[in-house]
Structure formats: structure tokens, C-alpha cells
Amino acid sequence: MRALLNSLSKHLLHHQSWNGYWEPVVQCFKPGWREGYFRAQVKHVQVFAEQSIELIIEPEKAWPVHQAGQHIALTIQTNGRLLTRVFTIASEPQLARQQRQIRLLIRSQEIGAFTSKLTNLRTGQWLNISEPKGQFVMPNTARSLIMLAGGSGITPFIAMLKSIPADSKQTITLLYYAKPNSHWLKDELEQLKQSLRNFDYHLLERSKDGDATTWLTTNAHKHWLVCGPAALYKQAAALAKQLNTPIDSEHFSAVPAAVVTSDKHELTLTHQGKTFTIDNQQTLLTHLQANKQPVTVGCGMGICHQCQCVKKQGIVRDIRTGELSDSSEQLIQLCISQPVSDVELSA
């Protein structure tokens, strides 16, 4: 049916998608309705002292409920611009099923436009979410579990812990690393400890408690789950390989650090599946041409939009205005875009 409508739309309405053709009209009746996304309504926004924002949203009925540990892409419209970021759901599937609510916990110190905009969200406002994605869920094993969390990597574990029945026989130990005084959800963890028979947790700080090596090596017979910054994951993965321990992980690189400097330094550029080492001095177009990548070239001064392409991630600077881009997916003109962080372009 959908394929038929889209084909009709292509032939009769010169629009690639039937729903897309009607989108602005539907939005008059259903605010925030967007083809290819689910709608969700803001129920509650709260800023916590531990540099986190709690966002509770109500997805529309058609949204397929997540498994604990999965993430979604959240899209908000802010000052006319659509911005998207990926967040792990920090609530259990039962809550989504019974009360149609999901919770996101978002670090608020992130540089860049997104999180500061979240605090401006009002109750009742509509935003868009993707279907739940990701393979990082409770492993199908009877072994005891070690959960290793770093910073905001605590979120999938909260969802998992809240989703398991109180009488579960599986022994679970959570090792939660964070900067001093920035452990999230301490109350909830304490409650979980009371309600789950075989659960215990340790709030750790790297500067005080050292890294996780000792904890992990003494628990080599258990199944490890790791979520946190790339450095944490790398260390755990190396140990797991050495000790032959089963490990599941989800790691995130923090938003690429934007170094706005005129000093020359090296970055990487990914284009059509190939990765190049580039510097931050020249435009992306110059780099792609130097690397003999097939690109369409036009005026070279940002007028004609011929060299335009989709940036999947990374931050670029408009050489005409000095303006920095957002770090997520955007259309950019290669000839006037200078890389500021590592950049990935779509094929």
C-alpha cells in the first residue's frame, strides 16, 4: 500500500513520498508529525544538580516498546532547525507498556547546541523519536553479571535493573564510575538494592578507587556488561580477551571535541567508506580532491550548492562566517566547510 502511494506520489505529485507530500498539511492538525519518525509528547523536564536533565516523554501508541538497554534517536525542532541526538532509554519497558512513558537522562554539560535547548522544552510540546535500536540488552545467560558503567553510561543499566523481576536468582554487581559528586540516581540505586534480592552496587571514583582492573580480574568467571566512554570499554575489552570472559558492551565517544584554533592539527575524514588523515587548515573539498575522491565541483565560493553533501557527524566551520555547525547529520557545502573535528560524510 505504502509502495503504491509512494509510486503514485512520484508520478503524479513529483514528490518522492506520499506522506512527505502531505507532511506540512498534516502538521496543521498533528503538531510535530513527521514522516519516518514517531511522535512523542513532553511530560516532564527537570534539571538536576549532577549536571543531568531528566526528560519524561510519552511516545505515540504505534511506537514499538524498547528492550531494556536500547537507545533512540531524539529529534527536536529548535528555532526552525531539526536537531537529532541518540540517547539510551533510562526506564524499564514495563513503564512504557503500562503508562506509555519513557525516561531519558541527558548530560547537560555537553558543548553544542542540543542539551541547552532541551531545558527550553515545555510540557505538552511534541518532539520526534526513532524506533528503539541497539543490541545492548540483558544477555541470555544464567551466569552472574558484572555491570560496569562510566558516567552517563549508567542509563541502560538502570533500565535493565528496573526491568528484572524482584525474585530473580541472578547475582548482579554494578560498578559505577563517575567524577566526584556526579553519580546519578543514587536514590534509585539504593531502592533497587532493597527490592532486588541479589543486587549490589559500588559508587566509584577513578581518582580515589583506581581503575576497574582489580574488580574485573576477581570477577573473571562472570558475564561482563560495559557501557561508558571508549577508554573504559577498551580497557575492559582487552581484559576480557585476556581472561576469556564473555562481554557485551556499548560505548560512546563523547561529542567530538571541537578545537577552534588556527594551529594546524590532524583529523580524520571518512567519505564513501574510506578514511583519510587531513588537517584543519583547508576545506573539505580541497582534501577530497587531494585524495582523488569523486566529488562534484561548482563555483568554489559557496554560491551554487553543487558540492553539497550530507555530513553524518562531526563539526565544520563555514569559512565565510566562521560559524560552527552542529555535530549531527546536516547538509553542508564542501567548498566552504573547514573541518574542526573528525568528520564523516555519507556516500
Added chain:
Amino acid sequence: MNTTKTVNYEKLAAQLDSVKADVKSKLGEQDAKYIRRVIVCQRVFEWSGRILLMLGFIQPVLWLVGVLSLATAKILDNMEIGHNVMHGQYDWMNDKYINSRSYEWDIACDGASWNRVHNYEHHTYTNIIGKDRDFGYGLLRLSNDFRWRIKNLWQFVTYLLLSVLFQWGVSYHEMAAERVFFGKKKDDRDYKVSHSELKKRFFSKGARQLVKDYLLFPMLAGPLFLWVLTGNLAANLLRNLWTSTIIFCGHFTGEVETFNQQDCENESQGQWYYRQALGSSNIKGGNLFHVMTGHLSYQIEHHLFPDLPAKRYREIAPKVQAIFKEHGIHYNTGGFFRQYFSVVKRIVRYSFP
């Protein structure tokens, strides 16, 4: 370039850049809402039009209203939405459909081919003889830069025919058909798209339009086939005449100047702005008129800032005019009839040696 006048190009560039930066900083929700509202209007006009065409068998006046409504929809689609979105004016919105890469319009010309020739050749090399093929479209002699030929004698008739068939003229022209079909080559040109690809796009988009307007939509109306067919034909004709007239008034009024290729070698930003300024002309009118021209009635502002959302040209125009005045640059503007008469005069004048 005009050498008798000395313009402080650096100052001109700085002033115009600051006008641009000022608007850019203001872009936001208001502009996004505006373009979505125009799209909603376009959908309403399009479907009221299509339905009214079929009701012509009850009362022919309804058919007439339908034609006007459908023509309005096509004009909005081509000008205020299509032309402007395909210029990248709304790319900052990050919308999946309202952007220069995915928009396709209701006209015989393939969007991607148009985007290439129009945005690159026409907007970069505006009115440079030999580079900007839009000057006279290779059909009309509009300045002494071209040698007079016998066919120029009847070029006013050629112009009228071009207006009637404007969507096909644009399509044929934007594909650089004389090169693609007849192998006329210019060696210094860097071909962005292969000839066979262009040919394919020309025929596939053109055929799609013919089938849609004169076969599919009429067939959907069943026994009312002819009402819809003639309605579509009339709406397309109205759209062609309107777009052609507006575009000619923006580019070929009497005072619009032309340039040589040497003029633009190593051109600075200020000189580029200057050339854009002298290569275009505005038409005065009310807000509704501006919307119906896709704000190409602000052709000067459009050529200075092709990727600013067009509705913003209204607020920029007084500033641009003041800057031009300061530098002694002629700001070519006038009422519709004055500008149109000037175009007609130019076409007729250069019909003769």
C-alpha cells in the same frame, strides 16, 4: 566591467556581507513556519483546482476557477517553493524534504539539471557573455555582444513562443541541449554531468510531466477526461506565461548590463556583488505579488544573496538600495508595466542590427 565609475569594492562587499550576516542571524522558526505555510497553501490550491476542473461539466465557470487555482498552485510550486528551496535557502532547517537536494518541482525541467546550470552557471557567472547561457537563452539577441543574424528579425515572435512553451524552453535550455544533442563543445568547460545522463533526465522528467498532465490525471477523471486535460493545458499555459514574464522582467530590462569574460577573472567579492547588481532588475508590487513571483521581483537581492530565504528580501531591499546609492550604483526598479515595456523594447531594439 564599467571602468568609468570607481566603486570602493571592499567597502561595498563589507556592507553587503553585514546585511547578509544580519539576516542570517535572524533566520529561524518564523522562516520555517512561513515556507511550510506556503506549501500548505500550494496543496490546497492544487487539490481545489483539480476537483473544480472536473466539476466543469456542471457549470463551466467552476472549470475556469479550477484552472486559475491549479495555475496558482503550479506557480507557487515553481517559484516561491521550488526555485527557492532548490537554491538551498531552507537547507539550514535540516528537513528531510524541504532542502535543495531532494526537492523536485512540477515542471518539465529536471530539478537536478536545473540546479546545476542555474545555480552554477547563471548565478556564478551572471550576464557574462559566453559563460552565462541564460542571457537571451541562445535564442534572442539582447545586446550588441552578439552578431546580428537574419533570424533576429522575427525574435519577438520567438520570444512569444518561448513564453508559451516556457517550461519546455527551460528544460531544453538547462540541459544545454545544443551541446548535448548537436555536439557543440566548449573546451574550457568542465562538464559536471555526462551528456547521456542529461539526455536521460530530460526525457524521463519531460515524459513524466506529459504523462501526468495529459494522460494520468485526465484518466483518473474517467468520463471527465477532456475537462481535466484542457484544464491542465490551460493551467500550464498560464504558469508558463507568468514565469517567463517575471523572469524576463528580472533580467532583460533596458538597463541591465552585460560583461566580458576578462571582466571577471580574479574577481573580488565586491566586484562579484557589483556585477550581480548591474545584471538584475526589480519589480515593485504588493506582498501577494511578491509571493506569486517567488520574490523574484526582488531579483537584485536574489542575485546578491541567492541562498537567503526569499521572503527576507523584502526587509533587505531598503538597506541594499541605500548602500547602492552611497556607491552611486544604479538600483534598477520600477512598476510591472514599466519594466515589462522596457523588456519588450529591448527585444525589439536588438531585432535590428
